[in-house]
């Protein structure tokens with residue numbers, strides 16, 4: 001049985017306890033024994049659950065899955081240089097958030113929880129709503145009313161109760177936090193089980209590269225569920241002796257909302273809240289990331305860096321990707337804009353960029 005360890009006061013809880021943060025208010029980290037029985041893994045069906053021994057669920061019967069994962073890894077050229085793209089926009093709900101939702105909702109089922117709340121700028125809400133539907137769990141999603149209408153409709157179609165907040169993304173989060181006093185908070189950024197779903201992106205990449213790590217990964221970052229998940233995943237592969245070092249993490253923010261980039265540039269160890277401006281990259285428009293310090297530390301530990309891209313670069317990247325046949329949403333295009341900036345340096349590294357969200361989430365002609 002695994003445990004939940006507080007980042008702040010070091011308290012320890014059994015993971016069959018129905019909690020999502022420490023009684024002191026601190027963030028919880030999962031401690032568990034993991035293994036990668038490669039021969040067995042390679043014989044299993046191609047879902048993220050093939051890494052079963054590394055996933056924090058006790059009983060197989062609690063697994064909530066649509067057969068998601070093992071998204072394709074394909075080559076693409078940018079200015080004559082080959083880059084690998086991990087196609088995580090090809091998930092059942094159209095974003096990588098399904099990785100986290102599958103593991104988190106399995107935990108919810110294992111705990112016997114029947115009501116959950118979540119807040120989101122769109123895709124996490126859609127993922128949690130879909131997996132809640134599959135698990136037969138009742139679900140309330142708090143969301144800013146400015147979210148893309150395709151995402152709002154998607155959440156409602158899954159049968160979740162949608163609470164559109166007229167205020168900011170942060171107001172929606174506060175509304176969810178109050179509701180979480182009555183129901184389990186299936187938060188993609190508070191709840192540690194979500195990150196042990198997103199970490200499977202690292203496992204898949206490693207397996208697709210014949211059990212080696214890329215030199216560099218380029219990922220978008222708002223709350224850091226993909227970034228920290230990748231960091232956890234590659235750390236576990238490193239500890240298991242499968243890879244030799246962590247890939248460098250290049251973290252992409254939108255210039256119009258770049259608290260992490262600012263803190264990195266200012267050499268701060270904490271991340272002050274920013275006043276955000278409107279951005280096409282709504283999925284990473286997080287003014288005050290809860291795990292800001294963790295994200296800074298993860299990027300620095302891998303000798304990576306932060307890059308902030310402007311609206312023009314996002315729009316250009318969106319057009320270029322569509323013209324190449326990749327239908328992605330603008331938040332995912334921000335990653336490509338950052339990738340292009342990074343590739344200007346002409347490195348000989350093996351670079352993987354993750355496509356995080358599908359174009360159908362947005363759908364506007366360019």
Ligand SMILES: *Cc1c(COP(=O)(O)O)cnc(C)c1O
Nearest residue numbers: 123221222223224225283356357
């Ligand atoms: C959620 C999301 C992100 C950012 O993920 P964080 O966990 O907030 O860092 C990036 N792209 C898309 C499409 C998303 O839905």
Ligand SMILES: [Zn+2]
Nearest residue numbers: 006009022024
């Ligand atoms: Zn604590």
